[in-house]
Amino acid sequence: MNKLAFLLLGILLTSSSGQKSELDDIRLVIFFSVDQMSPHLLNQYEPLYTGGFRWLIDHSIQFTNTHYEHGYTATGPGHFVMASGQHPGPNGILGNYWYDRELKHTVSCVEDTVSKVVGYEGDARSYRQINTNTIGDWLKNRHPDSKVYSVAGKDRSAAMMGGKHADLALYYNWRGSFITSSYYIDALPEWLIKYNKKLNAVSYRDSLWTRSLPFEVYDRYAHEDFLEGESDRYHSEPYSPVFPIGFDADASDKDVVEGFFGFPWMDRATIDLAKVIVHEEGLGQDKNPDILFVGLSATDAIVHDYGPNSHEAMDAMLKIDRCLKNLISTVEDVVGLENVFFVLTSDHGGLALPEYRQKMGLPGGRISRPERKTAIQDVFILLEKHYGSSNFVVNDGLGFYYDLGRMREMDIKKTDVDTIIRESVEKVTGIARVLTKDEIFSSHSGDTVLARLKNSFHPVKSPDLWILQKKYWVTKYPHGTGHGTPYDYDTHVPLLFSKAGQKKTIVSRKIMMVDIAPTIAAMLGINIPKGIDGVPITEMQK
Template sequence: MRAGRVLFLVLGTSILLTCSRKPESPRLVVFLVLDQCRPDVITRYEPLYRDGFRWLLDHSLTCTQVFHQHGYTATGPGHFTLSTGSYPGPAGILGNNWWSRTLRRTVYCVEDTQALLLGGEGPGRSYRNTSTPALGDWLQAQYPDAKVVSVAGKDRASIFLGGRRPDVCIWYNWDGHFVTSNYYADSIPDWLARFNSTSHIETYRDSMWTKSLPDSVYLKYARDDFFPGEVDSYRKDPYSPVFPIGFDHGDPPEKALKMIGGTPWLDRLTLQAAEAAIQGERLGADDSPDLLFLSLSGVDWMIHYFGPYSQEVMDSQIKLDKELGHFFRTLDTVVGLDRVLVVQTADHGGLPLPEYLSQVRGQAAGRINAPLRKAVTRALNEDLQRRTGIENLVTVEGPGLYIDHPRLEETTVPLEEIKDVIRSYYEKIPGIGRILFLEDLLAATPSDTLEWYLKHTMNEQGPDAWALEKRNWVWKYPFGTGHGSPYSYDRKVPLRWARSQFSRSEYAAEIHTIDLAPTLAAYLGVTPPDSVDGVVRDEIVSFLKGD
C-alpha cells in the first residue's frame, strides 16, 4: 500500500469537519452502494426527503470530489475496486464480461462452472475468478469473530463486495428468490429460506408503479414524463414511456420476476433481505465489528431505462427515501444506530439520455448504432480473411476487439497491418472517437489521462484494441442510456460517512475510490495489505474517530 496524507486545505480554504461528540467504535459497518448513482441522483431531490436520505445527508461527512481511477466503468470492476482498494484489470477483472483466449468464449466476471446455486435456479457464481483479498477478508484476519455479510440485487455486486469468504453472500436470481452458491455454504440460512418463502415476489406482477407526489412537483425537479430515448416496456404500442408502469397482462408470469429490476420494488426487496440478514445473523451483537455490504441494483436498471433526470428516477428516489428510513430504524432497533457507521457510495456514474443532452442542453451527443457496428465488424473480418485466409480473425466483446494471435502467427501478415485495418474500419463508425491498442494502454502514464484510466481495467490478456466512444455518446441503442467510459461523468461518484453522532460536513479534496477500503480498514484498526493500490486518508480516519 502506498503511503499518503492529504492536507485539510483546498485552494487555500480550510475544510470544515465537525463531529458533535467523540463516537464509540461501531459494532456494525453498513457499506451501501447505489448502482449507477451519480452524485446528483441523490442531491437533486434533497428538499423532498423526509426519511432515510434525510438522515444520511444530515449526519454525514460528504466527500464531494470522488472518482474511480479505472476507465471501463462497469458494475463488476466498480464493486471490485470499492471492496479491494485495487485496480480491477491487473487483478483479472476486465469488465462484466470479457473474451477468454484460453477458453475461446465470453466469460462472465463471477461465473463459476464448479459451483451450484442454492435457494433457487440459476448458473453457478462465486469469487473464484480472482484471488484478490477484499475488505471483509482483511477484517476477519484481524477480528476472527467478525461477521461479513453481502446482499445485492446483482450477483456480481454481492460477490465482489463480499470478497473471498464472507459468512453470507446472497443476490437476486431474477426468478423470485435470493440465492447463494455452494462456494459459500452447504445450504442457505434458515432466515433466508423463510424470507424467500414469505416474500411472494411473484405477486408484484399485479402491481402498478405510480407517482408518490403531485405532477407539479415532478415538473419542478425533473423533466417531462414523456421524453424520447426512454425505454418503454409497458403498453408500448404506441411508444409511450410514461407513468403508470406495470407488467403487461399478456406476458408470462416469470417475465415480471426478471423485469422487476426496472422498478423501485427490487431495491425494496433487497433492503428487506438485508434486514432479515441483520436479524438472522445477529449483526452488531458483540464488540467485534461486523460488516454488511449492501448494493441496490434497481437504481442502475431504472437509470438505464429512463435516464437520471427522468420522473421515474425521481420517484424511485422518493420511494427509496422511505425504504431507507425503514432500514435505518431496523438498524436502530436491532443494533442501535449510534453503534453503526454507514458508508454510502456508487460503483460508477452515468450519462443522461443523449436526446436530453442534445435537445435540452444543446450538447453534441448520440448513440453508437449497434446494427451498423455489427455490419462494420463483419466487413472488417471479411477484409482480414482476404488478407490472411483466416475466417473471423477478430472477436468483439463490449468495446474491445480481440485478435486471434495463434492463427495469425501461422500467416506472414504482420500484426501492425491487422491493427491498421481495425483502425480504418472502426474509426469510421459515428460516435467512435479513437481506437486504442493494448500495448499503448499498458504503457500509459498519468499524463495520458484517458489511457491512464483505461490501463487500470487491462492486463496482458485484455483486448488488443479498444473502441473509445466520443464524449456524450453511449453504446445503448436505440433506447436508454449507459456508462462504461473513462470520462468524468462515468467516474465521479458520491461518498458519505454517516453516523448519528456526526453533523453535516464536507470534504472537498479529491479522493479516489481505491482509497475507500484501506481508509475504512484503518479506521477499524485493520492494516490493509501492501498490495492495494489505494492509500489511507488519514484526515478522514481522524474525523471518524472524532480526533
C-alpha cells in the same frame, strides 16, 4: 474457513494491528452501493429526502469530488474497487463479462464453475476466481469471529462486495428468489426460505409503479415525463414511456419475475432482506465488528431505461429514501446507531439521455447499432479477403482479441490487422478512437483517459484493440442511456461516511474510490495489506 488462507494473508499485511481504532465503539459497518447513482441523482433531489438519505446526508462527511480511476466503468469493476482498494484491470477484472482466450467464450467476473446453486435455480457465483482480498477479508483476519454479509440484486455486486471469506453473499436469480452458491454454504438458512416465499415476485403481475409525490413536484425537479429516448416497459402498446408502469397484459410468469428486477420493488426487497439479516444473524451484537454490504441494483436498470433526469429515476430515489429509513430504524432498535458506521456510494456514474442533452443545447449522441454492426462485419470481410480467413480475430463488445499464435503461423503482422480494424471502425459516427493494448500500457499519467483505461487492462487477458467512444456518446440504442467510459461523468460518484453525532461536513478535494477500503480498515483499527492502490482518507482519521 480456510485457516491457511488467513495465515498467508496475515503474512502479507502490515503490522498496524493493535493500534487504537478511531471508532472503537463501532460494532457494525453498513455499506450501501446504489448502482449507477451519479452525484446528480443524490444531490438534485436532496430537498425532497425525508428518510434514509436525509439521515445519511445530515450525519455525514461527504466527499463531492470522488472518482474511480479505471476506464471501463461498470458494476463488476466498481464493486471490486470499493471493497478491495485496488484497480480492477491488473487484478484481471476487465468488466462484468469478457472473452476468455483459453476457454474461447465469454465469462462472468464472478464465474464459479465449481460451486452449485443452493436450494433454487440460477447461476452459482462467488469470489473464487479472484486472487486479491477485500475489506471483509482483512476484518476476518483481525477478528475471526466477525461476520461479513452481502446482499444485492446483482450477483456480481454481492460477490465482489463480500470477498473471499464472506459468511454469505445473496443475489437475485431473475426467477423470483434471492439465492447463493455452495461456495458460501451447503444448506439455506430457514430465514431465507421464508423470505423468498413471502417475496412472491410473480404476484407483482398486476402491480403498478406510481409516483410517490404529486406530478407537479416531478415536473419541477426532473424533465418531462414523456421524453423521446426513454425506454418503454410496455411492448404491446404504442410508444409512451410514462407513469404508471407495469407489465403487459399477456406477460408470462417468466416475464414478471425477470421484469421485477427493473422496478423499485427490487431495491425494496433487497433492503427488506438486509433487515432480516441484521435480525437473524445477530449483526453488531458483540465486540467483534461486522460488515453488511447492501447493493441496490434496480437503479441501474431504471437509469439505463429512463435517464438520471427522469420522473422514474427521481421516484426510484425517493422510494429508496423511504426504505432506507426503515432499515436505519431497525438498526437503531437492534444495534443502536451509536454503534453503527455507514458508507454510501456507487459503482459508477452515468450520462443523461442524449436526447435530453441535445434539448439542453449540450453535445451528445447515440452510436448506431446497425452502423457499428456493419463496420464490424466489414472488418471480417476484409480479413477474409486479405488472408483467406478471419478465425484469428474475435470481437466481443468493445474489444478485439487476437490469436497471436495463429497469426504467426499465417505470417500475419499485428499492425496490419490493427489498421484494417481501425479504418473500418473509426468511420462509425460516435467512435473516437480504436486503441491498441500497447498504446494503453505505454500511456502516462498526464493523459487521464488512457491512464484510466490502463487501470482497466490486464497484460494477458485484455483485448488487443479497444473501441473508445466519443465523449457524451452512448452505445445504448435506440433508447436509454449508459456508462462504461473513462470520462468524468462515468467515474464521478457520491461518497458519504455517516455516523450518529457526525456534523454534516463537505470535502471538495479529489478522492479516489480505491481509498474507501483502506479508510474503513484504518477506522476499525485493522490491518491494511501492503501493495494496494488506495490509502486511508486523511479527513476520516481526525
